[in-house]
Amino acid sequence: MDSGKKTGLRPRPNLGSGGTFSDTALPKPAITRPSVMQAPVLVLNATFEPINVTAVRRALVLLLKGVAQAEETNHSEVHSTSKAIQVPSVIRLLSYRHIPQQSRALSRKNILLRDRNTCQFCGTSFPASELTLDHVLPRSRGGRSSWENLVASCYSCNNRKGDRTPEEAGLKLQRRPRPFTLHTSRQLMRLIGHRDEKWRKYLFY
Ligand SMILES: [Zn+2]
Numbered sequence: 722m723d724s725g726k727k728t729g730l731r732p733r734p735n736l737g738s739g740g741t742f743s744d745t746a747l748p749k750p751a752i753t754r755p756s757v758m759q760a761p762v763l764v765l766n767a768t769f770e771p772i773n774v775t776a777v778r779r780a781l782v783l784l785l786k787g788v789a790q791a792e793e794t795n796h797s798e799v800h801s802t803s804k805a806i807q808v809p810s811v812i813r814l815l816s817y818r819h820i821p822q823q824s825r826a827l828s829r830k831n832i833l834l835r836d837r838n839t840c841q842f843c844g845t846s847f848p849a850s851e852l853t854l855d856h857v858l859p860r861s862r863g864g865r866s867s868w869e870n871l872v873a874s875c876y877s878c879n880n881r882k883g884d885r886t887p888e889e890a891g892l893k894l895q896r897r898p899r900p901f902t903l904h905t906s907r908q909l910m911r912l913i914g915h916r917d918e919k920w921r922k923y924l925f926y
Contacts, residue, residue: 757777757797757799757808758776758777758778758799759776759777759778760776760777760795760808761774761775761776761777761913761914761917762774762775762776762777762779762780762809762810762811762812763810763811763812763910763914763917763920763923763924764780764783764789764811764812764813764814765792765811765812765813765814765923766813766814766817766818766820767813767814767815767816767817767818768817769813769923771907771910771923771924772818772820772906773906773910774909774910774913774914777799777808777809780809780812781799781806781809783812783814784806784809784812785806787815788814788815788816789812789813789814789815790812790813790815791807791809791811791812792809792811792812792813792923793809793810793811793919793920794807794808794809794810795807795808795809795810795919796808810917810919810920811919811920811923825900825901827866827867827868827871829854830849831901832854832868832871832872832873833849833852833873834901834909835868835898835899835901835905836872836873836898838852838873839873839895840852840873840874840875840878841855841872841873841874841894841895841896841898842855842872842874842875842878842882842887842892842893842894842895843875843877843878844895845875847875851875851876852873852874852875852876853873853874853875853876853879854871854872854873854874855871855872855873855874855878855879855882856870856871857869857870857871857872857886857887857894857898858870858886859884859885859886861884862884862886868898868899868900868901869897869898869899869900870898871898872894872898878892907924910924911924911925
């Protein structure tokens with residue numbers, strides 16, 4: 722299938738952030754209730770494996786294009802000019818889509834998402850603006866910019882660490898940094914999905 726780009730279905734860094742879904746593909750006329758359109762929809766692969774969370778707005782596009790079918794709906798309907806459609810809660814792709822093991826770009830945003838906006842040294846949560854990225858093995862010592870060597874850090878811990886390793890600075894990593902994988906995505910999906918009963922059977926097994 723080649724429609725990944727157009728549908729934006731690959732895992733995206735907006736899991737859980739709400740309200741930032743891209744919606745460029747939807748034809749204008751359809752819908753009038755923005756809050757419903759932004760509600761999260763669980764996206765399953767053709768094999769029922771959960772692969773992403775998207776917004777109702779985009780899920781409807783996938784349904785209308787015939788790329789996906791609704792597996793669960795909630796009680797409301799949306800109306801386009803020609804028909805009423807039940808608002809989906811879970812949709813499933815009709816063709817299997819291969820999800821690469823490491824499908825997320827290495828970026829500040831994704832590192833913060835992986836680390837849940839939590840300083841990996843002191844374990845405190847911060848707004849994104851109060852976090853920086855720390856090279857666990859400092860760049861001056863050959864540390865690379867990679868998923869395994871970059872962590873979210875508050876400025877205080879970052880200053881304390883300076884040009885040293887965590888051990889040298891007396892700091893301890895909360896957990897070993899790993900690439901952002903489907904596993905990470907699924908944890909985030911569960912965080913979002915615990916609110917929606919209809920998601921449960923797909924996420925908790
Ligand atoms: Zn800290």
